Amino acid sequence: MIEIYKTDENRHLNNIEEMTKGSWVNIVAPTEAEIDYICTTLQLPINFMKDPLDDEERPRIEKEDDNVLIIVDFPYLTRDEADLPIFETIPIGMIFTKDCFITVSLKETPILANFKNNKIKGFFTNKKTRFALQLLFEISSYYLRYLKQINKMTNEAERELHQSMKNKELYTFLALEKSLVYFTTSLKSNRVVLDKILRFNYLKMYEEDKELLEDVIIENAQAIEMAEVYLSILSGMMDAFASIISNNVNNAMKFLTSVTIILTLPTMVASFYGMNVELPFEHNRFAFIFSLLIAITLAGTTAFIFWKKKYF
Incomplete structure (x- = not known):
């Protein structure tokens, strides 16, 4: 043009x-x-x-x-x-x-x-x-x-x-x-x-x-x-x-890892009492409550430790 x-x-x-x-x-x-x-x-x-x-x-x-x-x-x-x-x-x-x-x-x-x-x-x-x-x-x-x-x-x-x-x-x-x-x-x-x-x-x-x-x-x-x-x-x-x-990705990974560990502990306790071997208190009518308390105690203690360390 x-x-x-x-x-x-x-x-x-x-x-x-x-x-x-x-x-x-x-x-x-x-x-x-x-x-x-x-x-x-x-x-x-x-x-x-x-x-x-x-x-x-x-x-x-x-x-x-x-x-x-x-x-x-x-x-x-x-x-x-x-x-x-x-x-x-x-x-x-x-x-x-x-x-x-x-x-x-x-x-x-x-x-x-x-x-x-x-x-x-x-x-x-x-x-x-x-x-x-x-x-x-x-x-x-x-x-x-x-x-x-x-x-x-x-x-x-x-x-x-x-x-x-x-x-x-x-x-x-x-x-x-x-x-x-x-x-x-x-x-x-x-x-x-x-x-x-x-x-x-x-x-x-x-x-x-x-x-x-x-x-x-x-x-x-x-x-x-x-x-x-x-x-x-x-x-x-x-x-x-x-x-x-x-940093946000690292925090997210840290949180997810912490949650995974906490949820793994009750699973481990339940797995032990699901084995086909002799276990303590297995014939006790409160065995389920004992195992549940152990799982909750372990998960709660671990969650408290992670919270104190500011993992989440």
Whole structure:
């Protein structure tokens, strides 16, 4: 899918048919024909279009002739086979050509929807560097937003686990931990790209652009710190709950073993008096009562000892 937008003199964003100077070309999951068309029309290297479509591509910045490619990871929410929420990251490419600014990704993202709907203050398609920095800032902001959602979901799962140890909450913890690992890795890779933009002259920047880039770096650093803190907390919680579950299993086994021993003693007494041999008091009319008292005494004494030792 190819969409072309351009800001007019009245600062309105319009959807246009042809690529012109100062336009923004948004490309999502393009076909081979669309890739060839863009590369031929704008004289782009083929890898500039295909690399951002590889979901394993790492963030980087690359320059070839007058074209610059920036690849960063952006977050998105999906669900796994068990319908558990998974926050993952995929690459998005930003390509600077002489006339146009291009965004390339495999999936639609609400981040770009904010630009399409004119929700970003001071957004102009002809200001390519400013546009890219605003997009980077929005990506970092979405990381922070999703991290807060992860923290909220972690707290909800923790409350559920306090009430009842169910596998669903444990699977939720695993899914959230996986998401935090994705976020931490992607944010650190994005930081490398941001540092290169700051230190090297890949893009032409004015003073306002440099200030915006510094804001992006701060926002990204904050997201990294939050992700690492949440990951540490979540890992600690999972270890704690694993210990609790193990302890509960041990207590259950201890209780069942104690009950088994207590119930075995009356059975042993009854078995002795059921043997076909001479036994004391076997002809006494109170023999059954004696054997019953012996069984109850042994079971009661053993139960008292186990209770004192806090076996149950």
